[in-house]
Amino acid sequence: MRDAGAGESRDSPTGSADATGRTIIRVALYHPKQAWVDALEVLLESPPDIEVVAAHTNIDWIRSAVAAGKVDLLVVNIDDQGVEPPVVQSLLNSSPGLGVVAVTDAEETTLLSAAVRAGVRGWVKKNASVDHLVRVIRGVYRGETWFPPAFTTRLLDSLLTAEETRKQASGVLSSLSARELEVLSCLVRGLTRQEIAEHFVLSPHTVRTHINNVLRKLGVHSTLAAVSVARQAGLTTRPDEQDERG
Known part of the structure; x- marks a missing residue:
């Protein structure tokens, strides 16, 4: 489990750069299961512009790193075995600029809608390639939204229906x-x-x-x-x- 409390780069401001001037995206990984965190941390070791500054199974560790401004983007697993959308929302309350990417096989429209409302801006299947995950991380860091095309229509229909019901x-x-x-x-x-x-x-x-x-x-x-x-x-x-x- 990696803690963002040590290391010079982890105390640098958002949008930090390495010695060559390249922007480094400071990423935190959170999941209740250690195996998930460890596996994803290994996958993200190679990209030169991504640094995993916190990888933990304890949400309080992640919350502290986020609140201290040491994290640019959070990668979580959202499903019935992982993180629920309200947890994401609570983290964004302390850091509105935080990017959030979900790595999950969940396909329920209600869960997807709840995740979007909570602040998730990237949705990646567990069997996606590392290259795709890295592209999504970079895109969300730039302020983009990344969702599988098949989900987009279902998501919009769900949100429109919910809005009409609310009205x-x-x-x-x-x-x-x-x-x-x-x-x-x-x-x-x-x-x-x-x-x-x-x-x-x-x-x-x-x-x-x-x-x-x-x-x-x-x-x-x-x-x-x-x-x-x-x-x-x-x-x-x-x-x-x-x-x-x-």
Whole structure:
């Protein structure tokens, strides 16, 4: 496992160059399985413009290297055995300019869409050649997006469908009052009716009335269905933390 905490080149600024003036792409490798990390590190030893500055199975090591500005691009395996998109998103939150390339055999459109939303800009099959992986790394480093052509149409269809669903759900939510939106937000967070009542200093009867109004306006018959509509609309905000009566 390689740590980015040592070595002069690992402390150099983004877009660092070697003695000849050639730009060096500082790459970090992350996967929970050591064998995956070791194998990929060996494959990336040859390209003269790529330096693996961190290769680890512990996400905290990678997170520290990224936060310290020692990494230009992250290569991860995204699938049910590897890294989930939210992990990528959390890393990009601390380093918005970080390039991310996924090496995976996953083909699920939902996973691909989630990965793109999280910030993945390159998608490489595990059986792809090293030359192709290097081209993708260089392209993503330059700000390009690299996805297999067969995935592009599926991805666009998925994103367009999701956007249309979000717009429809958002339109439905516009009929709710401010208090009803707050109550619905609490349901999205998993709060019980009693917890909602305590949070807003309301009676259980008042909370029940608000929830019934939400169900009626959304045209659904259960809180689970209401939560589904809320999530489709992107309603994830926390209700106001101040206790209010309503």
